[in-house]
Amino acid sequence: MRSLLGRWQTWAGFGVAAVLLFGAAPVVLSDFRLSLLGKFLCFAIVAVGIGLAWGRGGMLVLGQGVFFGLGGYLMGMHLKIADAQIFGNDVPDFMQIAGVRELPGYWAPFASPAFTMLAIVLLPTAIAAALGLGMFKRRVKGAYFAILSQALAAALAILLVGQTSLGGSNGLNRFRTFFGFTLNDPANRRMLYFIAAAVLLIVVAVVRQLMQSRYGELLVAVRDGEERVRFLGYDPANIKVVAYTVAALFASIAGALFAPIVGFIAPSQVGILPSIAFLIGVAIGGRTTLLGPVLGAIGVAWAQTLFSERFPSEWTYAQGLLFIVVVGFFPAGLAGLGVLLKRRRTATNKGAT
């Protein structure tokens, strides 16, 4: 009975989310704000992956900006080439300005949409799997893993800044079309928002299935007692690699959507600061829950656009305080607060009767 109710609740939650995202938001919000929400949804997609790897798997993934950036840059390269071809040029506009006449060799395959889509899925997955296997098989964990994933983010950001054929510190920007649809048309921008919303729902559904499955149980078990799981005959490394890879894939897809929705992808989205900033929303929403990271990420991103431009200094203070207060004193996040309140209410109810 209970599980039936739980399932019903989940479907209801899904229905409400779908109605809000596909029905209410496009009607209520202006095109500009809808596109802004689309950007937040990209962050939410990353957050779902972090919730899986960090909240459920106990791996502090501090380098999600790497995979976000990979997805964004891969998509960005395709968009730039497609734009150039429409105008009959050999190379994207920023290369023309730099005086480059010939397309660099590694750009060429990204003229194909299919290759780009494949690369967005396969490249981050392969990198994450290789890194994960390398580290987890050798039982590099906890602090070492966190530091290495940060170092990776720092290294990639530095590498990208030095890469003039990828736009240097400006990154790739001013995309005109998205797979043939001009981005000037509000209808096409709305379509991008719908894609992001659909991807978010799919991603949440995938993680829910993972969490419900035996694999989800094992992942939590690895978080809480890695040695015990090993003694039971499982290899914790494999279990962790899967969660890490899935989180990386989500981040890559989110980055690939971020580039056309926001209109740029740059090294500033890749480094340590943005990578760690992904975590605060997850922590606030409740890292171990399914929807906590989604709501937390959207909330933080919304607050950031609201405050960071008018009060940049105060916003940084607030960000720092959020890390200290939420992670230090309320590690379960808002979801934990809800559970606490519920428990207190049932306790008082019991006392009354």
Place this chain on the structure above:
Amino acid sequence: MDVLIGQLATGLSLGSILLLAALGLSLTFGQMGVINMAHGEFIMVGCYTAYVVQQFVSSAGMSLFISLIVGFLVGGAMGALLEVTLIRRMYSRPLDTLLVTFGVGLILQQVARDIFGAPAVNVVAPEWLSGGVDILGAVVPKTRIFILVLVIVCVAVLAAVLKVSPMGRRIRAVVQNRDLAETSGISSRRTDITTFFIGSGLAAVAGVALTLIGSTSPTIGQSYLIDAFLVVVVGGLGQIKGTVIAAFALGFLNSFIEYNTTASLAKVVVFVIIVIFLQVRPQGLFTVRTRSLV
């Protein structure tokens, strides 16, 4: 041959800077296991201490030595404060400590930006540190030689303090077996605070020294933090020896790869080498075997 000596000199200099930045971490992270992301901001505090001291002391040489001492005390006091207020509550949650101290670092950066402004400021180096020394055909700036000497002094003093002083013995005892140390009458609380004071103070000393070779901005700490952590990770936790060797190894490695490729590519290659190295020795170069279970 000249190129080789030049590379060796660059590597030695880079290694000494890395070591100076990582020395404090080898105490707080290596000995205590605390991932203090605000360590970079303590370096920044040292830089600005040097800047402020120079506003009051006209002689650049005097102000350098005063800043080294004042910086150590200011950085140490801030570290001790951080330990008492936040880190103390979180010894059982090392990964959460990372995020909390990252928040502290963000706030400290913004404080520096609000007080001193976002643009970089400069500290004047003493007259007797200008120019370079010719070593077998390679010209090495005197400031870099000063940093090398400073790091040798710091390592020697720190090693001596840990080895022979009663305080150092207490620190080692608490690291090796906290429960047994407590049973023998050592206050592990006070020892933790002392360790954190010294570690953070050393970060600020590094900051003071860094003003000699570059300008100071609120984000200066961040650029050194990750490299410093990597040094401690490669060196292995718990021993100064490992940190020293790792710092110079990474310094040489970086300067040689950088010479053959570019600065940005060198960072990536070094990172890959570190990951491969950790495949062979996941615990770093040296480890302390203790009888405690953790």
